[in-house]
Amino acid sequence: MTLKAKNALLFGLAFLVAALAPVGISSKFYLDVLTLIFFTAYIGQSWNILGGYAGQFSFGGVMFFGTGAYTSSILLITFGIPPIFGIFVAVLMGAFLGFLVGYLSFRSGLRGSYFALITLAFAELLRVLANSVEFTGGGVGLFLTYAPGLKNLQFVSPTGFYYFSLFLLVISLVIALWLERSRFGAQLVAIRENEEAAEALGIDTLKCKLYAIMIMGGMGGAAGTFYAQKYLYIDPPISYSIALSVEMLLVSIVGGLGTVFGPLIGSIVLHVVNEVARHFIDTPGLSLIVYGVILIFIISYLPNGLVGLFRKTRGKKEDGGA
């Protein structure tokens, strides 16, 4: 069997297992953890498209998430538009915000840490804004009514949200797989590796980076709606939390930058480590320390993430066989 066929079979099996998992798992806790893993993998992938493939690190990725959460929630509360439509507006708003931030920063040639910081500044700005204006509910936040149904993207059992998050995850994987095979993906990678050479070879670097941040923005917008409908409450610190900005880059870096499965693997590892540490260690805060130590270990010893480790061992095996 060729490697490609083997991989396809493996992914098919993994998907089947994921799709059937709720049948076997009756515990609400485990389904919730899986939902969270998929959600983090999804939002990590949105970061990975701009950060991992195009090489533009952002520290304010949460801005799209927050804007999406507010968009669909305000549409629902103020205008009575159900989230099943609101989520698409959230995607558009996220993409539009991506365009705005991207245009302002890429146009003026901001790269590297400067770009990272400007995204952080935008996210903070939006948090302060959401806190100050009235239509976001200000510091009080927005409460959403519990009214389960597909129209509201709310579900009675955790299984519904599980499938919702799985759906988002699959979309993000499809986007990443498309990047791996398409001209656009190759151009993003070229920009990451050497922007000047990419420009010399006919790549419209500004346009490509804008598309990438717009995809990230759109994905983040949908994630916001997901969150709002699952937890039924948003406020500025939740919607524009720096912690989520960090989490999405963390899962990508731990799993493997610029890879299809990096964010998913990173998300699995981080959540499992987190849950296990919390389960076995009673002293409050100690689990976070353990979590931190493991992170430091992964980042120092696996510069290409866990996917890199997997590739290395597989590469050796293939070399040995030849």
Add this chain to the structure above:
Amino acid sequence: MLEVKQLTKRFGGLIAVSTVDLSVIEGEIVSLIGPNGAGKTTLFASIAGFLKPDGGDVQLHGQSILNLKPHKICQRGMVRTFQITQPFAALNTLENIMVGAYSRTGDKALAQREAERVADIVGMTSQLHQKADGLTVAARKRLELARALATKPKLLLLDEVMAGLNPTEIDEIVDVIKGIRDTGVTIFLIEHVMKAVVNLSDRTYVLNDGKLIAQGTPESVASNPIVIEAYLGHGAAAAMAGEGAT
């Protein structure tokens, strides 16, 4: 094909390129030589859209390309290579060249075929799957050339593709460049290796302190006293003439 008119580029108080006029005609190999720091690479960068000139005009096929970004200029058929090679380090040779080929097609299979064709022209077929950061200097120079060629240029600007190569490698790349010209690509190159300049070019321009000081066939330029003085210092031409007489 390429017309450069009164091109000037300043960096603060330093005039790196001063009112340069030059032209490249279709089918030619034209070279640009000059001592270190003469402004050759600056001139190239200004022509290819990487630097914004402070004065003058650059025309490709009779149209000004002065305010176009490099990728637009590339789409119009003029592409440059870099003196210090700029490979996409994490990608292999094939993927590197495919990036160039993607400027003409969105189809992966087509781009790959084009990249393999170009790799064959520059003699990199055996290195297609080697990562770019593991390539030797000579191979990186070839890769630089191959990537540019994959964009299907009509005019190729080569910035010192022979620097750092040994004589055998230089002979090989001279043949490659001649082969490229024979496929109908016009070539404008910066070069220090005089043997290659004489061997390759139809015409040569000499740049010194940002100004053109001589032009003509490579042989006539090489024996021009002004050029000799620019390279070797004041009085050098007279001294050489004296040595020749005794």
